[in-house]
Amino acid sequence: MITGDASYIKKMNRSLILKEILKEGMLSRADVSKVTALTRATVSGQVSDLLDEELVIEKEIEYNQVGRKPIMLSINAEAGYAIGIDLEYDRISFAISDLQGSLVLTDAIKLQNNAYADILTLLTGQIKHYQERFAASRYGIIGIVIAIHGLVSTDEVIHYIPSFDWHDVPLKSDLENALGLQVKLENNANLSAFAERVFFHHETNDLLSVTLHSGIGMGMMINHSFFRGQDGFAGEIGHMIVLPGGLPCNCGNQGCWEKYASETSVLQQLRAKKPDADITYAQIERWMEEKDPDVTEIMEQFIYYLSIGLNNIINIYNPEVVILDSELLRIYPDSLPLIESNLNSRVSHYREIKISTIGKKSCVLGACAIAIQNFLQVPVLNLPYKG
Template sequence: MVTGDASYIKKMNRSLIIKHILQEGMISRAELSKATALTRATISAQVSDLLDEELVIEKNMEYNLVGRKPIMLSIHAEAGYALGIDLEFGRVSFAVANLQGSIVATDTIPLETTLYEDILNLLLTSIRSYLERYASCRYGIVGIVIGIHGLVSTEEVIHYIPSFDWHDVTLKTELEKALGVVVHLENNANLSAFAERTFFHHETDNLLCVTLYSGIGLGMMINHAFFRGQDGFAGEIGHMILVPDGHTCNCGNKGCWEKYASEASVFQQLSADKHGTPVTYEQIHLWLKEGDTEVHEAMKTYIYYLSIGLNNIINIYNPEVIVLDSELLRLYQNPLDEIRQHMHSRISHYREMKISATGKQSCVLGACALAIQKFLQVPTLNLRRG
């Protein structure tokens, strides 16, 4: 039994109430009391505080039966906004979400540099603009989370970003000092996994999300929390050696999984096969529809090596749900069937394998969701995709 002083119990009850209001979208006080097992008096007192703080609003529902119309409670979506940022090679993506998790604004800025000072200044300028834009609402920007395509320590120091060649940079500290607000950094694959868990897989305790773009990352939600490892560097699954003495990788090893099963490896192969013809997702989709033999072979090779790595991951973690985040798989016909044909092990166990429906937006979506969770101080966050 959990014990504690009155303020602690009140905080726990508040968190539980907010969690259920978010999860249901709209809920009455009576339903809230039943769902949380809290007394109606406790519900009434807590809701009164939340109404005063403008975090919750009341709505009258249409009601055709005899008796009082039920008054429904919902989170005040426009009371504040979360800012999610995806910092990746070649571009910075921004998304703003309201407190119910609906995206209300997006923007993408091309990056023509990898110099730390230049990107720091770009982030400062952009974040200041968002802080000013949403300053008039009750809570303004409630949180800022940045997705990093590289190693982020448990202290949120960027240890290494291969594509930028950044080593041990204190981006969080410098942003916070200049802006006067709290900024959080998180690995991009973790944020993608958080988006999948928050918006689509509410009942899932153990979820893995494999991101397959410029490299391969693994976001891990274990018992509703990130699994980061000792120093925060867990999930660099793309550097699992798949082919001994294979292709040289930037990490220093040879034969890493991402040299064979990332989308970058497919683009590199097709660029060589097509002798300089521009290779884009749109062009690959067209080639697939036309039955281009080289492209179909490249995709089959991609799926073959992808399947080997997935088999290893499943045997290590035994996940409930595994989500594959790949635009190429979304363009290909029946990719999951083909993946399963390569997985023959009798000891590989998982409940569900899916292809992400959010695509490259998953990182900023997860960043916004994490900012909302930290602001509302709820242990688990279940949102509806708006």
């Protein structure tokens, strides 16, 4: 039983009720009382407040038996909207979700340059546009979370973005001053990991999400929380050395994992082998179906080096679930069995390795989910994935 002052207990009970309604989608008052172990009187009082605040709505459901139709409670999805932003190397992707985590709008703006002042102006203008567009809802924009492809400190200062050559940039404070809204910055791989846990792996305590796009990043969920390291820079697993004395990396080392097992590394090799070809995922898939020898060799090396890195991180973290976010793996036949066949260590332990079904949307979905969790103040967020 939770003990403490009345306001604290009320806050904890509220969080518990919202958590269960979000998880199940719809619950009756009796069901809420049952799954939370709270008294019906406590549930009734809390639900009354949530209805007044328009965070919860009531619905009658079809009922074929004799008696009163059950009244179900659900989150009022349209009470407010979250903004998730992915600050990529060549574009900014925007996503707006309702309070149930469903995307209602997506936008992308190509970047003409990487000058900080220009990108700050672009972000400010676009967010203000969304503020106006969703102002009619009860709570309007309930949170803004931006995915950073680089190092973000624990106090949310951008330490370094390699693709922009940004160092110690105060994007959070600059945006908050311009908008009058709270803004949160988070590493992109962390947000992908959060999306995987929130939308799919509800019962997973320890999850690793490895993103294999322009580089390699790793988001780590341990006991439902991010593992960040001392300064917030944990997860830069792409700079683990897998080939001593290998290819030089921008980080200053040689032989880093992302030089051999990121999608960028594969695409660079394919362009070198086929300089006149239009390198797209659809074309790569056709080459694999045709068993093109150059493509076959490059993809086999990709799987080989990917497996080396996965073996290392599995031995270090002993995760329940490892999620791999890669379009190349999604189109490569039997990629998971091939990877698992290379993980032969008797000391490696994990429950499962899966390829992400969300894909690159995981980043903005995770950003929206963080905003929803912060707004509703629920300790653990579980949402249905609606595609």
